[in-house]
Each structure stands twice: as C-alpha cells, then as structure tokens.
Amino acid sequence: MAAELKLVRTPAEEALAERFPAIKASLPGGAQIVKLREAAFERFLKRGLPNRRVEEWKYTDLRALMREAAPFAPIPSDAEAARALGSARTFADLGAIQIAFVNGHHVPGSETVEGLEVVPLDAALAAGASVGPIEAAREDAAYGLNTAFMNDGVMIRVAPGAIVERPVHVRFVNTGGSAFATATRVLVEVGEGASLTLLESHEGLDSAACQLNDVVEIVAGDRARVRHVRLNAEGTQSLALSTLVAKLGAHVSFDTLNVVIGSRMARHQVYLTFAGEHANANINGATMLKDEQHADTTLVVDHAVPHCTSRELFKTVIDGDATGVFQGKIIVRPHAQKTDGRMMSAAVLLSDAGTMNNKPELEIFADDVQCAHGATCGTLDEDLLFYLMARGLPRAEAESLLVQAFLGEAIEAVEDEAVREALIGVVSAWLEARH
Amino acid sequence: MLEIKNLTVQIEDKKILDGLNLTVKKGEVAAIMGPNGSGKSTLSYVIAGKEDYVVLDGEILLDGENILELEPNERAARGLFLAFQYPLEIPGVATMTFLKAALNAQRKARGEAELSTPDFMRRVNAAAQQLHIEKDMLKRALNVGFSGGEKKRMEILQMALLQPRFCILDETDSGLDIDALRIVAEGVNALRSPDRSFLVITHYQRLLNHIVPDTVHVMANGRVVRSGGPELALELEKNGYADYRQQAA
Known part of the structure; x- marks a missing residue:
C-alpha cells in the first residue's frame, strides 16, 4: 500500500486522471457503458500508464514514451473533413465502401448496400450494442484507456448470410498542425454465414505528435468469413496504440494482416478467442521500420474450444536505429483438444543499430494438440x-x-x-x- | 580479353591463390582442371567479385581494365558472367521478375533503354525452348524446388539472356546426368562466338567432350602449373592429378 501512495504521476497520467471526471458525462453510452468506463478508469488510476516493469509492456515503456497527454481534437468542420479526406490516397481506387474518420471523429455519410448497416457509435450504444467481447482484453492498459475515453466510432453490422462483395474501408485520416489524441471504437458484427472484407487505413501528417488509440472489435457468427487488413501509415511523430479484438464462432474463417510503416511508436495488440469449434484464423503482420521508429506487436490467441487452427506469421524489417517487438502468446485451454497452432516471427536487420525483441509463448493445458513457435532475427x-x-x-x-x-x-x-x-x-x- | 596477373588471394588467413597467371583471348574457350582444393572455385568467385576474399596482390584485366575494384554488378554490366556451381534458391522472388530486373539493371548500367515486356518475353521463351525449360519452371520462385539439372539449365538460360562477353562455368557438369549434360553443353555451344570467351572449370574431362576447349590449364596449389591443348585433358583423365599434387608439394 505504501508504494501505491507514493506513486508519482507523470504529467500525462495527471492530465488523464483529471480529464475523465471532467468529460465523462459527455461521452456516449448508457448506464452499462458508464460502468465499463468507470471500471477501466479505476484500473488506470491504480496502475498508471504501463512501464517496463509490467511484463506485457517490458519492451514498450508507455509511461516513458508518453510524458504528456494531448487533448482530444475538436470535431472538424465539414470543409476541414472534406479537405483531409480529399488528400488521403491510401487504398484509394479499390471501389470500396468508405467509412471516414478525421482526427478521431466519424464523418457521417457512408454508402449503404444491402446486408450492411453502418451506425454511429453513440446511436449503436444507445440501442444497446455491447462492447468488450473478450474479458482478457479488459485488463490491458491501452484497451482500458480506450474503453474509458472512447468518444466516437461506428458499428458495422453484416446481416446473417449477407455477402458484402466490395471491401468496407474504414479510413482514419489525421490532419492539423498541433498534437491531439483520439479514442475511437469500431464495433463489427458479422452475422452467421456472412462475409466481409474490412480494410483499415491510418494516415496522418508528420508534423504533429498525435496520440492515437483505436480499438476494432469483431464478433463473427458461426460460419462467417472475415478478411481484415490494417495499414498504419501514420505520421512519423505519432504514438499509435491499436487493439484488434476478435471473437470467432464455429467454422469461422478469419484472416487479419497488420502492415506498419508509420508512427514514431506503434503498438498493435490482437486479442483473438476461438469461441466455436472448427474455426480457422490467420494472423499476419508486415512491419517496416527506420530511423528511430519503435513498433510492437502483441498477440494473445486463445484456443478456448477444441478443433481450431491458428497460424501467426509476423515479418519485421528494421533499418536505422529502429526497434521491433513481437510478443505472441498462444493459449490452449484444457478442453481445447486437436488445437493446431503455429506461430512464427522473423526479423531482418538492415542496419547495425537496429534492435528486435522476440518473445513467443505457448501456454498449453490440453494434451492432444499440435503447437509450435519460432523466432528468427538476422541480416540479409x-x-x-x-x-x-x-x-x-x-x-x-x-x-x-x-x-x-x-x-x-x-x-x-x-x-x-x-x-x-x-x-x-x-x-x-x-x-x-x-x- | 581476360588477363590475370600474379593473382594472390587469401580467405581467413589461408592463401588460396598464389601468384596465378592466366590469359584467355577473345573467342577462346579455356578449360581449367585441377584436383579438389586447388583454388578453382575461388578463382571464379574472385573474378566475379565475391566479398569474402582478400586480394593480396595481382590484377584481373578485362579488356585492359582492372576489375578488382568493381562491385559484382558493375562487372556483370561489363559483360562478365559466372554460372554458379551451386545456384542459389531464392524463395519469394519470381524467376521472371528476377530475369527482367537483372537484364534491365545491366542495360541501364550500360546506358541502354529498358526492354519492353513483349521483347523480353520473346527472348526468354527462345532461350527456354532451346534449353528444354518448361514454362511452368519460369513461373516458380527462382531455383526453388528445381532439380540439380534444372538449376544448371536455368544458369545457362540466364547466360543466353544476358549475352555476356566473358562466361565462367564453375563445375557446370557436377550433378548432371548424361542427357542434362548434353542439353547444357548444347546451350553453351550455341553461345560460342568469336566475340565471346569462356572459362570452363571442371574436374572431369567428360564435359570437354561436349564443350571442346581451345586451351586447357591445370591448376594446383593456387596457380596454373601447366597449359596445353585439348589433348592435355585426355592425359589428365588417364593419369590423374597425382603428378601435380607432388609437384606442388
């Protein structure tokens, strides 16, 4: 107890501690959501920002990397939003259905197609949409901050059996000269037997040290098919925390790929849980780092039921003084027999000064499983x-x-x-x- | 064409080439024979520009220019080609992508325009046909899953495509059965011309029945110890390398 009393808050921790009580009444969501926010905020108050003494954050000391907390960006004017979106080129020309965010705020006006519904976060929460499908993620610091502060987002719903042919592209475009923070939440519900290709692009200017925190939660019903690609092309000064939460039903086919070229510091977390048997997930990453960039990928893949297959393949290229981190954990629960999980992290160092930290882990509590992990690091x-x-x-x-x-x-x-x-x-x- | 003077080379404190002299004239096919460990492969790598070797003395002149200070790609652009004894597998690099990149890099270095895709395809297909290379092989990653014979044919295909002026064949016959050897030799012979020289490195006289050399040189302990005509190869086949080992020791 004495240690906790002596905890000295950094300016960032101080600012966040003061911010929540001041703005919580203005944040979306009913009583249920308020309870989640308050619980998340209490955890933050108790623990502060995670630092290198916290095992899950030992290679990415958020407390040291985020000394100040930037304010949330104001809602952009229509003209500002249009200008920002007009200049963003990532995944353009793919004929995708677009959902846009500028400076962490949803820009209304998405195209609608049959079987696909896009609802602003506040409306979705008011209508009783639930958040946080995976319990384990709630203990995580970045996810917890997002839960406490999430101020904008959308819910994407694909009706059971609907096949959305065109990709749905969620564009996060950040603009403006001064640093700001975001806390966006995208809820994705893919109905039984439905199919969705979801693209995310994150791009911003090099000039501002933005603090971005986005969470995408995907709940895939039985036999659904989800293809997800995320690209971080953020500005070179930004600090980007992102969490993908995925809960998969039976016979689901799920692929996700995270590509990172941007941000001064990026941490991408994946919490994936197999909740139904005979599902299959490919979790991939391709990270390219240079200069002083730092990118962390942290996975927790939970084989909670039998007969599921997961493949994790992460490739990191490191140039300059950059640092890469891979922490991957596969958990196989006691009854999850016939699990097949293979995880690989490979890094190539293009310079003498680059660093790669690989930490693969297997926690296996079932006896009839096939699991393997590997990690390599070398030069060309x-x-x-x-x-x-x-x-x-x-x-x-x-x-x-x-x-x-x-x-x-x-x-x-x-x-x-x-x-x-x-x-x-x-x-x-x-x-x-x-x- | 190629003049090697007093070439002395070491790797990790071990002297491999020791004052080697060799001249190959324009249009000449020269064979180098010698026992294991005589420095034949080192010679081919040093001519091509591999980094691991320390050149202590001597020079390698290609048409009068000392190429020892040039990067491997600069040597290639000047018309030097090494057909590897063990061609490397490069997963993820499509054979066609690689061939086009190599050809255009050389053309660019020589100030020539890049080839159009149809023009490039025509050249590749013509070379592939002559070397009995299936189209399917060209669609795969470079050398990945190729048999020994397929790899060697792919080397000759690259040679045919790049049209070098000076070709080094490093034990191209190793790992080849009779039929594959004949196909490879025909590919090489088709490229013989008054403007193109070859340095054919081999242990065995067998290859030289198919690629008949103008001159034969015997290497032992890092230098050329004897030179002669094609008859020298026959003599070696009969008597072995014992005499040269003793002479060197």
Missing part, C-alpha cells in the same frame, strides 16, 4: 545478395528484391488482388525511400 543472406549482384543488380536493388520476398510471405495471403497489389506498392515505396 550475403550469398543471395552476391548471386543477385553477379547478375547485374546493384546492391540496393538486390536488397529490395530480398526484402520484398521476405515480407511477401506475410502479404501474399491477402485474397483480394487489388488490396494485395496496393500493399506490395506500399512495400516498394518504402524500399525506394531508403535509397
């Missing part, structure tokens, strides 16, 4: 480089070809060809900017 193979150079490719081009091949393994699983090509374009542009 000099023999392969020599072979390519001996055929005429300059070193930079040879390196690019090998890096593309390395990351390609995580990206090639994307089924939508146009999306896949767009991501390959992201990789090429990143590589070209190196030279």
